[in-house]
Amino acid sequence: MGVRSPIAKSDxxxxxxxxxxxxxxxxxxxYSFSQPRPWRKGRFDLSNVDRRKKFETRDQERAFSIHxxxxxxxxxxxxxxxxxxxxxxxxxxxxxxxxxxxxxxxCFGPVWSPDGSKLAFSIMxxxxxxxxxxxxxxxxxxxxxxxxxxxxxxxxxxxxxDGKSIFCHDLDNIYQIDLDGNVLNKWELSKILTDxxxxxxxxxxxxxxxKALLMDVDCGSxxxxxxxxxxxxxxxxxxxxxxKAVRVTGKDDFVWEPFWLSANEFLCIIQKExxxxxxxxxxxxxxxxxxxxxxxxxxxxxxAQ
Numbered sequence: 496m497g498v499r500s501p502i503a504k505s506d507x508x509x510x511x512x513x514x515x516x517x518x519x520x521x522x523x524x525x526y527s528f529s530q531p532r533p534w535r536k537g538r539f540d541l542s543n544v545d546r547r548k549k550f551e552t553r554d555q556e557r558a559f560s561i562h563x564x565x566x567x568x569x570x571x572x573x574x575x576x577x578x579x580x581x582x583x584x585x586x587x588x589x590x591x592x593x594x595x596x597x598x599x600x601x602c603f604g605p606v607w608s609p610d611g612s613k614l615a616f617s618i619m620x621x622x623x624x625x626x627x628x629x630x631x632x633x634x635x636x637x638x639x640x641x642x643x644x645x646x647x648x649x650x651x652x653x654x655x656x657d658g659k660s661i662f663c664h665d666l667d668n669i670y671q672i673d674l675d676g677n678v679l680n681k682w683e684l685s686k687i688l689t690d691x692x693x694x695x696x697x698x699x700x701x702x703x704x705x706k707a708l709l710m711d712v713d714c715g716s717x718x719x720x721x722x723x724x725x726x727x728x729x730x731x732x733x734x735x736x737x738x739k740a741v742r743v744t745g746k747d748d749f750v751w752e753p754f755w756l757s758a759n760e761f762l763c764i765i766q767k768e769x770x771x772x773x774x775x776x777x778x779x780x781x782x783x784x785x786x787x788x789x790x791x792x793x794x795x796x797x798x799a800q
Contacts, residue, residue, distance in 0.1 A: 594633035602627065604650065607798075609658045615639075617649045624649045626663070628674060641676035651698045656705035666693055669708070669733075680735075687733060687740045690715040700753050700761070703799040708733045709753040709761055710740065720749065722771050730763065732780070743782045750778070754797040762788075762797045 594614075601619035608615070611631060618627040618638075624646040626639040639661070648665035655662065660673050664684070671680040684693060697711035710733055713726035720727075728751035733740040744750040747768075754762040759780050766773040775789040789795075 594629060596633065596636055606652055606654060608654050609656060615652050615654065615661055626652060639674060639676045641672060641678060643678060644670060647695060650695050653699045653701055656701055662699050662701060662708065664693055664699065682738060688712060691729065698752060700755050702755055703758055706735055708735065709755060711751050711753060721769065743780060745782055752795065754795060755799040756797055757799060762795050764793050764795065
């Protein structure tokens with residue numbers, strides 16, 4: 496995938512942004528964040544464990560036994576993870592539900608409203624990304640439309656704390672829109688970020704008190720690192736009242752995908768120097784003392800209370 500020039504506003508930069516924010520916007524949000532940030536090299540695949548042939552030598556049998564134990568542990572770990580995940584969804588019947596009456600099978604990025612009654616998500620319709628809104632039971636689907644907002648704005652929507660509006664960005668501006676699509680507030684990124692920019696996969700996270708945003712950004716200054724291709728990712732905090740943004744993470748840190756945990760902490764992904772894969776951490780709002788939660792993992796999610 497292409498890497499966008501951090502600050503440039505030329506026609507070439509605009510063409511690059513448009514290209515990046517096409518079909519692969521979904522995959523950017525999940526995996527790449529504007530550059531090929533390192534993939535996991537291994538896959539969690541147990542499909543061939545039970546079909547392995549018996550080894551004839553003692554050493555081979557011992558190796559196979561160890562592998563079986565490892566496979567059982569992986570199954571157990573996965574089962575525990577699955578049970579925990581399901582138990583967190585509901586104490587009632589746990590089942591998968593496909594929402595009816597959605598006018599497209601190309602949807603991604605669902606985000607629960609604070610009260611859990613609605614879902615906002617990106618939907619491909621009329622050959623463009625749009626913002627969809629639907630009740631939790633699948634009823635009352637509708638588009639949230641505004642001619643001022645480009646399709647790029649619908650890749651990283653985030654609910655306001657009162658559940659009455661949504662934050663989103665289109666690479667050039669951050670918007671706060673109501674549920675009818677009316678723009679309540681608009682902030683130009685070029686005025687907020689002096690040496691950074693946002694790409695289609697960069698996300699916003701609303702603080703517990705609703706007065707600030709954590710922003711996923713690409714740094715403009717050069718910061719080369721081994722085993723890394725693309726700009727340095729960092730986290731900024733944007734105060735909605737003062738309209739000022741400050742950098743949270745350190746100048747040498749590679750951090751992205753923030754989620755508020757409390758007034759003073761957030762969840763994020765960090766990739767350390769000389770590491771090939773990122774891990775999930777919790778970090779204080781001063782950018783210090785990151786605590787490792789899950790090694791070699793990504794795509795975290797959290798909702799601050």
